[in-house]
Amino acid sequence: MSYVSFETKEQASARALLVPLCLFLGALLGFPTLINLWYSFSDVSFQNMIGSFVGAENYIAALTNPKMWQALGFSLQFAVICTTLEVAAALVLVFILHPLLIKRPWMTAILMLPMMVSPALMGVMYRLILNEFTGAIPVYLEMMGHAVNFLGRGNIYKTVVAIEVLQWTPFAFLILLTARQTISYELEEAAAVDGATGFRSTFHILLPMMKPALVIVIFVRFIDSFRVFDHIYVLTGGGPGNLTTSISIYIYKLFFVQNTLGEAVAVSILLLLMSLTLIVVAMRLVVRRS
Amino acid sequence: MLRSKFLTAGAAILATALSASTALADITILAWPGEPSESAFRKVLDLYNTTEGAKINSKASVIYFSQQGFKEKMLADVAAGSKEFDVMLTSTYDVGLYAPFMTPIDDLVTDKVYDVISKNAIETQKYEGKTYGIPTDLSLHFLYYRKDLIDQLNTDPAWKAKYEEISGKILGKKLSPKPADQWDWDDYIASALFFTKSINPDSPVRYGTVLQMKNLLYNIMLWQGTVASNGGNWRDKDGNITIDSPAYKRGLEIYKIITDNEATPGDSSTYEYGEANSVFGAGQVAFMVQWNAAVPEFTGDKYPAVAGKLGLSHEPAGSEGPKTHFHSLGLGLNKNTAKLDEAKAFLTWLATAEPMKLYAKEGGSPPLAEGPMSEIAGDRPEMVLMGEHAAKYGFVMDGATSAKAMGIYTNMAENFTGYWTGEMEQDEAIANVVADMKKAFAQ
Numbered sequence: 001m002s003y004v005s006f007e008t009k010e011q012a013s014a015r016a017l018l019v020p021l022c023l024f025l026g027a028l029l030g031f032p033t034l035i036n037l038w039y040s041f042s043d044v045s046f047q048n049m050i051g052s053f054v055g056a057e058n059y060i061a062a063l064t065n066p067k068m069w070q071a072l073g074f075s076l077q078f079a080v081i082c083t084t085l086e087v088a089a090a091l092v093l094v095f096i097l098h099p100l101l102i103k104r105p106w107m108t109a110i111l112m113l114p115m116m117v118s119p120a121l122m123g124v125m126y127r128l129i130l131n132e133f134t135g136a137i138p139v140y141l142e143m144m145g146h147a148v149n150f151l152g153r154g155n156i157y158k159t160v161v162a163i164e165v166l167q168w169t170p171f172a173f174l175i176l177l178t179a180r181q182t183i184s185y186e187l188e189e190a191a192a193v194d195g196a197t198g199f200r201s202t203f204h205i206l207l208p209m210m211k212p213a214l215v216i217v218i219f220v221r222f223i224d225s226f227r228v229f230d231h232i233y234v235l236t237g238g239g240p241g242n243l244t245t246s247i248s249i250y251i252y253k254l255f256f257v258q259n260t261l262g263e264a265v266a267v268s269i270l271l272l273l274m275s276l277t278l279i280v281v282a283m284r285l286v287v288r289r290s
Numbered sequence: 291m292l293r294s295k296f297l298t299a300g301a302a303i304l305a306t307a308l309s310a311s312t313a314l315a316d317i318t319i320l321a322w323p324g325e326p327s328e329s330a331f332r333k334v335l336d337l338y339n340t341t342e343g344a345k346i347n348s349k350a351s352v353i354y355f356s357q358q359g360f361k362e363k364m365l366a367d368v369a370a371g372s373k374e375f376d377v378m379l380t381s382t383y384d385v386g387l388y389a390p391f392m393t394p395i396d397d398l399v400t401d402k403v404y405d406v407i408s409k410n411a412i413e414t415q416k417y418e419g420k421t422y423g424i425p426t427d428l429s430l431h432f433l434y435y436r437k438d439l440i441d442q443l444n445t446d447p448a449w450k451a452k453y454e455e456i457s458g459k460i461l462g463k464k465l466s467p468k469p470a471d472q473w474d475w476d477d478y479i480a481s482a483l484f485f486t487k488s489i490n491p492d493s494p495v496r497y498g499t500v501l502q503m504k505n506l507l508y509n510i511m512l513w514q515g516t517v518a519s520n521g522g523n524w525r526d527k528d529g530n531i532t533i534d535s536p537a538y539k540r541g542l543e544i545y546k547i548i549t550d551n552e553a554t555p556g557d558s559s560t561y562e563y564g565e566a567n568s569v570f571g572a573g574q575v576a577f578m579v580q581w582n583a584a585v586p587e588f589t590g591d592k593y594p595a596v597a598g599k600l601g602l603s604h605e606p607a608g609s610e611g612p613k614t615h616f617h618s619l620g621l622g623l624n625k626n627t628a629k630l631d632e633a634k635a636f637l638t639w640l641a642t643a644e645p646m647k648l649y650a651k652e653g654g655s656p657p658l659a660e661g662p663m664s665e666i667a668g669d670r671p672e673m674v675l676m677g678e679h680a681a682k683y684g685f686v687m688d689g690a691t692s693a694k695a696m697g698i699y700t701n702m703a704e705n706f707t708g709y710w711t712g713e714m715e716q717d718e719a720i721a722n723v724v725a726d727m728k729k730a731f732a733q
Binding site: 046130131132133134151152153235236238239256257258259260 | 358359361362365366369387390503504505506507555556557559560565568569572574693694696697700701703704705707708709710711712713714
């Protein structure tokens with residue numbers, strides 16, 4: 001009897017302690033979510049911030065607009081390519097630089113530098129660096145007889161991908177390096193004694209042990225690349241045409257330039273639903289495998 | 291003794307209260323950033339704060355957002371009822387969008403104002419018959435060209451022969467060189483081809499011209515002189531959308547021919563104002579159509595490669611002669627301001643001769659009326675040209691001051707830059723723009 005009452009007391013105090021957090025989350029997320037839901041079913045505009053109910057009109061407009069699918073396609077493709085390249089590059093760097101960084105850990109800070117620059121500033125920097133006439137890289141390449149037009153139509157997609165990868169590979173590297181450093185030296189030594197060195201040690205011991213960190217990195221980088229905005233907007237404005245219009249740029253233009261706030265919010269909510277579905281599926285897969 | 295002390299104290303309190311009631315509050319102005327107008331405007335504010343502002347006890351200060359996303363930030367602020375600024379920016383192309391958040395200033399626009407500011411420019415700050423801003427800067431386009439190169443093209447027999455050969459081969463008609471102020475759009479294209487090194491290896495510059503083709507609404511404003519000069523407009527007088535017209539097709543083709551023949555830098559699809567200036571200033575192209583704001587950059591010593599070689603003319607002519615898009619930026623009243631009298635006092639003062647002339651001398655481009663214009667002509671000769679061009683060639687597309695204008699320009703930018711760079715066909719681009727405009731104007 002006393003045991004049961006102790007449990008109940010514990011549960012009650014745990015619930016009481018959760019109340020402030022729930023209130024905070026309710027205020028922070030609940031209210032905006034509710035008001036955005038209303039916006040998505042209304043003809044709200046900057047001139048009429050209340051709007052009137054229009055049913056599913058905004059959702060129909062969003063789903064039947066080919067530009068939304070084009071932007072979604074761009075974002076998905078961009079996220080897959082960037083995440084793959086960033087994680088692959090980070091893994092290679094981790095395995096190459098790990099011995100060096102154990103002796104000189106301060107060098108990690110230098111490798112983190114690109115991540116510390118704001119993405120919008122990164123866009124401005126590359127607008128200058130890659131300019132055909134004033135940019136250092138095209139000028140030197142031309143002097144060597146290899147003229148490349150990085151911002152030309154044929155290369156612009158590769159350029160925006162390269163900028164994203166250059167900026168965010170350090171993030172993947174940092175997480176994976178931390179995971180690599182948690183693997184004890186004794187384990188590697190034991191594997192070596194058993195004859196597992198080089199390739200076998202990396203693929204059968206180190207990588208499986210780094211798997212949780214790898215999943216997190218892939219997850220975070222995918223989400224981050226999927227909602228890319230800043231450097232592309234600064235560099236290309238989403239063009240030429242809609243060639244580099246990501247879903248974030250598309251929503252931004254719907255909202256601020258086209259003044260179709262309801263449709264912009266409807267696209268955002270559709271995107272949220274898609275992301276939630278993906279997250280639930282991904283998490284279930286991870287849990288099942290683990 | 292005690293009584294007289296009380297009386298003195300009471301009088302002092304009363305005097306303080308009275309003087310406080312006559313003192314006006316300080317005001318904040320949200321203005322367009324960027325040189326040279328930013329420094330010029332700060333000088334105007336200094337003048338206000340030491341003269342008229344000091345007289346009425348109201349100081350004015352200025353705040354700036356960054357240029358990138360300026361309008362979006364301002365829109366979000368005014369829609370949220372912000373009182374952080376009392377005076378705000380207005381522009382011809384979005385006066386309709388901001389009108390619900392502003393207080394009209396027709397009561398400030400007296401006959402005296404027309405003696406200082408051009409009547410045409412004040413018209414560009416109107417929406418549905420009401421005036422929303424005092425215009426402070428006029429923006430239009432000039433043809434910027436290298437005098438040395440165009441002079442040689444018109445005098446050197448070898449260059450002339452080559453020009454005829456290139457125009458005949460690529461455009462299918464043999465054209466002869468002309469002075470820049472006599473160009474039509476065919477001459478513009480032919481000259482662009484002639485001065486492109488990949489077409490004419492003897493060209494002293496790498497490209498003939500530089501087009502600004504970033505997916506940006508301002509680049510459509512820059513381009514649409516090609517359309518207006520051929521009689522094109524957004525709508526006809528009955529309100530029908532007239533984008534699917536020979537004038538628009540011709541305008542689109544002009545950029546397409548130049549792009550396909552690589553007579554503009556290969557990364558022009560990411561170019562806007564700054565990039566075009568640096569390419570022209572570096573002496574890498576022979577001419578370009580550019581905003582008037584660039585003139586001071588090329589008349590100073592910033593770009594040695596073009597120093598003393600700059601020629602200015604109107605845009606090339608189409609079937610209707612030369613045309614230039616023009617708009618004005620101005621300052622108007624935030625509807626939510628709690629300091630209406632002070633803000634009105636500032637705008638009233640701003641629309642007088644002294645601040646406007648100071649602004650022009652310091653690098654701004656106010657649309658001055660004839661009288662004050664003649665007084666500053668010595669300091670800013672290109673401003674006289676601006677006034678002439680606005681009056682003779684200026685146009686505002688029908689519907690381009692409406693609440694939907696920004697969205698329409700943006701949609702044009704998406705589709706037309708897509709056509710120029712080969713992302714879509716011309717018919718598709720035009721159809722997309724027409725569909726968007728029908729939707730916008732139906733609303």
